[in-house]
Amino acid sequence: MYQLTTVTKRYQRGKQTINALEGVDLTIATGDQLVVQGPTGGGKSTLLQMLGALDRPTAGSVSIDGTDLARLSEAKLTKVRAATIGFVFQSFNLIPTLSAQENVETALVPLGVKPAARRKRAAEALQLVGLGDRLRHLPSELSGGQQQRVAIARALVKEPKVLLADEPTGNLDEDTRDEIMGLLAGLWKDRGLTFVLVTHDSSIARRAPRLAVINNGRLKVTERTP
Template sequence: MYTLTGVTKNYTRGKETVEALRGVDLTIEDGDQLVIQGPTGGGKSTLLQMIGGLDRPSSGSVELDGVDLASISEARLTRVRAEKIGIIFQSFNLIPTLTAQENVETALVPLGVKPSERRAKAAEALGSVGLGDRLTHAPSELSGGQQQRVAIARALVKNPKVLLADEPTGNLDEGTRDDIMALLEGLWREHGLTFVMVTHDSSIARRAPRLATIRKGRITLTEQQQQPRPQPQPAL
């Protein structure tokens, strides 16, 4: 479970101080699906970075299972990210010189997984997102939707507790967007993930059980349609 208390984040631009987050309080239960929406510059990506341990707040606490990501050492924070948090980006962030399988394997290297086991787990993860026949393809040989599926497999191969997605459909056409969202929602249910996503797309935001709207660094929560909480399943 996440508990964010009084989270602020300030950036300095020249002589100006920008308040990206202003005293955010937020609880995210295990197995929740939460969408964060808001205008450009409103603080939504900054909030996701706090949740993912990619940045630290200027003040306040970001607790995951009772561990404050804002105050632990950098080494421990890196370990928490490697073990518990999978992240998907709008730009895919694949390494162009590696195959799909090798890109997925990169998520397992910090965990000390043996090469043979890495290869097997990566192949299984790619199969779970419909790319079992694309293991040896480079990113340049894949469509945008296929590249995002590789990125999803990379995020899930380590069996994380939390899946974070920053505009995961922003570079995709409408049809591919719907396919990727169906895949993500299916994986959320299947694996019992805590799923937090940033999107500017209102049609996607309306599908989530919980919506956090953030404007000028302040958050408003809306409970939307009720969906059954997923039950955790065995690892990939």
């Protein structure tokens, strides 16, 4: 699925050069689950941006199914993101003036799905995450956990191959965190997704079948014995 080869990413901050990633080598197989942990500023979000085709490396290559993302045009990268990759963020990123169903539908617009099919698929996705009775509710009428469920439905409605989650439980209490992680784990297994999760939460990291720790742009992967 993913092959990262000596990936380096540098940013300029004034006269200072920031090495966000430094010679990262990583393989993520189809259907794999990888949890990424590390300190703030260590490179976690930069790594996720590379996997999500949201940024390009300064050096090295990021390939998905044998295609080097760095060599694609912006238009082709947009198509890869729209069709292949689902994103879930800590802040939910829901549009406040749209209902739960309408928020989920937004993921299907770039794919050219017709309105009637969009409504049907969005309703089915919300049913899947336990919100079949909240289709017309605005984000402000939903709890934090429910809003994150809408965000997960939005990520999954386009039937992506990859699910990337950046601190998806960071704004949730402990009980809701466990509910959301249980939901994500179930969806990963049921759908055969390639699932990459960035988290600060050590309790989540301890349960990961495969853990990548990133610090100062350098990555170390630990395989767990089942």
